[in-house]
Amino acid sequence: MADIQQDTPNPVRAGEELNTSALEAYLNIGPIAQVMQFPGGYSNLTYLLVCDKKQYVLRRPPVGAKAIKGGHDMGREFRVLSLLQGAGYAKIPRPVAYCDDESVIGCPFYVMERVPGVILRAQSAPKMGLSESTMRGLSEALVDTLVELHALPVQPDLAQLGKPDGYVQRQVEGWHKRYLAAQTDDLPAMTDLARYLTDNLPAQNPDVTLLHNDFKYDNVVLNSDLTQINAILDWEMCTIGDPLMDVGTSLSYWAEASDDPFRKSFNLTWLPGNLTRREFANRYAEQSGRDVSDILYYYVFGLFKNAVVIQQIYGRYKQGLTKDERFAGLLAGVQALSSVGVRAIETGKL
Incomplete structure (x- = not known):
């Protein structure tokens, strides 16, 4: 197995630089010796701030994100981390500061302490020679960590994060509206999916839990020997609601070896040893006692939902709000995910 390295940041991309002097003055964490940028992700921008004695991570919305109503809420993500810290949940980075004064760096942002460890990225993990037993253990640990998160008592403070009544219906309607607002092309499969989701709404689930809503390999920090999860990252969409919505989101990222190249480019779940989607769902049911x-x-x-997120990013690129060339071909991703959804409906298979 190749050497396992900590998640490595790169030089900051052109047009996404930070005002270091303004940050130093606002944060009062001492001189910032270096600013680097983490390359992963297509949404919020994430930076490493290197100071004398500590390292911090800064999160800010992408350029052009103001056009997306309700998205990229840095204040909410900071609040979630603070509430989880207050609830005694240990698998999070410690929140440090939130700033909504756009005069500092031009947008809201928050800062947290960096959690040391390994983040497996879809682009790099296949080159590491990870064994089947390692991947099996990690994929099981992901399921078990999701079960653990869903078992966290929804205390009064955490309950403020969402409204569980009608949650699924609101999500379906909300993401459909977001798609229509960001739509650039006529994709019949997206219309078919929206209709299916509207016409087949499940009954209200009385089982209410905390939801992460973006739970996947590259949103967890692993220990150095890849045997346990140290922290969960990216809490922007955390809320309260039906836990199966969290499971469904994780499954939608969970590419298998026979899946198309686009889906496999976004996760490493297709590597030998990983659970299949059905095995993921079955293990979740066994560990949680929930009906799936x-x-x-x-x-x-x-x-x-993932197709809509990709459409929003592609829409920003088409409008010239970002020049990141990674986004130029993302319409194919919307087509791929929506086609997979239609096929799943037709076959009844995950």
């Missing part, structure tokens, strides 16, 4: 007989619906919703 309707998991297909939640899986299709996850595919639709």
Whole structure:
């Protein structure tokens, strides 16, 4: 197995630089010796701030994100981390500061302490020679960590994060509206998915838990020997609601070896040893005691939601709000995910 390295940041991309002197004055964490940028992700921008004695991570919205109503809420993500810290949940980075004064760096942002460890990226992990037993253990640990998160008591403070009544219906309607607002091309499969999700809404689930809503390999920090999860990252979409919505979102990222190249480019779940989507759902059911007989619906919703997110990013690129050339071909991703969703409906299979 190749050497396992900590998640490595790169030089900051052109047009996404930070005002270091303004940050120093606002944060009062001492001189910032270096600013680097983490390359992963297509949404919020993430930076490493290197100071004398500590390292911090700064998160800010992408350029042009103001056009997306309700998205990229840095204040909410900071609040979630603070509430989880207060609830005694240990698998998070410690929140440090939140700033909504756009005069500092031009947008809201928050800062947290860096959690040391390994983040497996879809682009680099296949080159590491990870064994089947390692991947099996990690994929099981992901499921078990999601079960653990869903078992966290929804205390009064955490309950303020969402409104569980009607949650699934609001999500379906909300993501459909976001798609229509960001739409650039006529994609019949997206219309088909929206209709299916609307016409087949499940009954209200009385089982209410904390939801991460973006739970996947590259949003967890692993220890150096890849045997346990040290922290969960990217809490922007955390809320309270039906736990199967969280499972469906994770499954929608969960590419298998026979899946198309686009889906496999976004996760490393297709590497030998990983659970299959069905095994993921079955293990979740066994560990949590929850009924997953309707998991297909939640899986299709996850595919639709991810397709909408990709469409929003592609829409920003088409409008010239970002020059990141990674986004130029993302329409193919919307087509791929929506086609997978339609096929899942037709076959009844994950």
